[in-house]
Amino acid sequence: MALEAGKYCDGAGLWLVKPEPKNGKWVLRITVHGKRREMGLGRWPDVSLAEAREKADEARRELRDGRDPIRERQKRRRVAQRNLHLFRDIAHDAFETRKAELRDGGKAGRWFSPLELHVLPKLGHMPVAEITQIDLRDCFAPIWHTKAETARKALTRTSICLEHAAALGIDVDLQAPKKARALLGKSKTTSTNIPALPWQGVPTFYQSLDEGSVTHLALRLLILTGVRSKPLRFMREEQIEGDVRVIPADQMKGRKDATADFRVPISTEALRVINKARQHARDGYLFPSVRKGVISDATMSRLMERRGMKARPHWFRSSLRVWLAEATDASHEVAETMLGHVVGSAVVRA
Template identity: 25%
Template sequence: MKSPDRPKKLSLAFVRNVATPGRYYDRDGLILVVSAGGAKRWVQRLTIGGRRRDIGLGSAYRITPAAARRIAAKNRLLARAGEHPLAAPAVSRGSQEARPQTLARFVLNRFRRRKAEEKGAKAAREEYGLMRNHIHPIIGRRPVADLTSAEIRDALEKVRKVNPNVAKAARTRLIEILDEAVRDGFRKDNPADHPETRVLPAPKRTTAEGDKRKARVLAELPSLLQVLEASPRRPSLLRLIRFNLLTLRAPQECRLARWEQIDLQARLWRFPKMQAEGGAVVEFGLLDAHIAILEEARQIAKGGGTGWVFYNPQNIGAPYKANASYKAMRDLEFDIQVLDFRRAHEYLNRTASHEQSDLEAWLAYLQSAPTISS
């Protein structure tokens, strides 16, 4: 018998009796896939739009080799004509009316194909389960070509009311799925990748214990700022903490700041926003206090030759690790984390009788504390 990994015409008896796991090739890219659990399915490998794709054709227990071969031949003709086989209109029995490709059907075909590729099967199952359980009941019957951003927004909003994290994950999956729909010619744009479909974060719950900690941190921050300014140890790291405290930016944005992002003449810091999708560039206006810290950091780094604004002297050419600031404040005997800076600022906004949201007012608040007695 010929080697099973070489193209040949598979017989019905062979398909019924083969039990050894593997991939058995036929003609027109048709492949019989036998899993370790005994499941058998048909897969067809085609080149569509310059990309190699594996398309699931169904169970080998229900589809005979002859029927699978006929489907494969039709799919190959469509692919050679520049069309996607799954985009071909499905025709109901006894009817000539074409049915559009629904979101649920498109997701199912994507799931079958990804499973057939025998890589990322776990991710494929997770994606399909997420869509089937949360999105399909709402917009699964809508044609892929007709879906709008408003429909996706409304669907995600319903999911968000139950679980914001699930809604956020569903949006990410929808963007990937509809990107594929665009590549496959089902539509020209991706309605999920639109600002109006963004999932708003869940409102933060306030507790008496949480507010008590925030009030305590807020009271200690002016003292922390003065200690950071006066301490002669770890000058680069302490300036990083001061910079984070006075800018209220994400810790990673400050820690990974580079000199090419800094324009001292224009008083601007341009950097990719770490917590935003797509890495949108942020322009942050620098105050005198920020520029003073940057000038000090440049002197410490001898002109900024490492590229990092706050370089790690223990590992030249590398930034500080994420937990460096936490360890430094613990050594200074302050029970405060970098993430507490923004939380304390939000608490001040919520409890103050006047608006304190701008950085100049925040800086004035931090500098208004009495001098620490030695």
Template identity: 30%
Template sequence: MVKLTATTVKSRHDPGMYADDACRGLYLCVGTGGAKSWILRTTVYGKRREIGLGSVRDVSLAEARDEAQRLRKIARAGGDPITKRSRETITFAQATQRVHAAHVNTWKNRKHTETWLSTIENHVYPSLGTRPIETIGTADILAALQPIWTAKHETAKRLKQRLAIIFDWAKTAGHYHNENPVNGITRALPIVKATDNHMEAMEWADLPAFMADLRKREGVSARCLEFIILTASRSGEARGARWEEFNLKEKVWTVPGNRMKRGVPHRVPLAAPVIRLIEGQRGLDPDYLFPSPSRDKDGKGRPQSDMVFKALYERMGRSGFTTHGFRSTFRDWCSESAQVDRDVAEAALHHTTGNQTERAYARSDLFDRRRKLMQRWAEYALLEAVQRAETKLRRIKRRQS
């Protein structure tokens, strides 16, 4: 018997019951499939009983100890902790808040963190927020989802997933004693045909002319868009680019994992035109490569808003594509014109390829091959701009001669 700690709880993988020396009767139960839960062994009315206290994922060690001590106190006083516990109820809103608090630090996507709770507050709280969670059934969940199932299908699907998580937690924590009411509910809802929702993209053949027009534009947003296109990066990665992420001597931009969609750092080789673009941004801000003209409340720089590109397209008189769509433009060019190997093109976009086993062995990011690819891409994208500049130079020389 040892005193359990958060570290030992995390490190236990062999199936079995592990007693906690700091709390008599409390055990960490590790199942054959690796699932971990808390069990309290105590005596109720002269009989040995085991009481589940919830999953380790949802109930911390400290919470399990507090609950175990509370239930043992009830048993010592001659009461039935199982019956007493089953009568305790919390509202749906309280359960939601507890689940949100338990998971919020594990989410890296800021938008997901903000919308996870607001979606439930908007569509479920009005009818079910104050209801004891134990009283909520499948019909209640159906009534909450039906109004938005077809009109806002993507939102409804995410909401359904979040509700399932809340009721799973409530069941393992002892606040809900029936089957998860979300299970099987899709069969009662209408089928919504999936539609492709790809971002509109510019044809790769039209890109050089667009880049020639873009390079005539002044301003941070124009340079940021040019950078996005030449590096095939996502808007948020480029807008949030910091000087500390760049090694111009080695010609590489290393985006940290906390700014990447997959949470994995990404090395981006920088072609010669991109290096010149970066050098032109010096002096605007000590932190951000493409700073917003407005400062934060402390007077420090901050990234541009994603809305700056919409305004830029309007000034250019351009439409029919999105900023994110330039990644598709790059990918189509790789396949249809440059005939680049699929793995290299996908690595440039920081996409994974192959199944789990293949990814486990293919750990190279193909950086050297990507460096050549990005130089070719920059030369193609700026082709018309270079040709126009050369034509202009020839005209000047003819006039001078």
């Protein structure tokens, strides 16, 4: 027979309070630090008498230990709420936090893309606190040997995301990425180095670039200045100050706000190439593409590929470095500085 509306005591402070016959709630009356309190234990009939007694016993144990059962429950709920954060949300938050450190605010997508392509589709829906080394192993196993460098970057970014979650107060396993690496083993992929053109062959190749096209002129200036492809391709008229070209810090390799402008001397031959490039200039850029923007690195690479060359544009820097070491008396510090490399500690550089 169903109990009518009213209050029914089960003993030791446990009550069933029924405002109407079909609904009610379990309440535990306790004294905390000298004050009478009522602690709800759930709705009736969803919570059975056995469950209510079990919850009441747990609360009484906490009370005997000098703890407030109501506050302890609130703490557990807060922890559970924190741990419900999905990895996808943590990854996006970690990315937003680091945008200020990334080139162009991370617009190129290079930092986030390894996560977006290889991690979020599999782990994005999981609470970050539940991610284990087994989950990471299963996530990265398909690309661990076939796309080793991409997998390495993605796992490193994942580790950063877990550290971000820990900073937010979420209970995560910070060792999971390290343990996943141990489970995955050493990558079987071997990197293939692209050879640089021996410096002895550079003059002949330089002389062959005689068409006066944007591609030929860009490759010539790349050889003459030893800069990287991007600052060469994005070279603008206003960056030329007499016989010096000033490369803005945001075009130099290095962390944002930790890299300074780089000054490159312009030789007589380089100035001659620049003057020819000015005839092709568009929107302030000396090396525009056929349609819009600037010439691509792939355009220069394809020219060398069509000639049967294994070397690529970037490796003219290597050719220059070897020439400096073998054919000149330039010191190590001077040679490295010419390539825009940081030499020595901050104290030495000062």
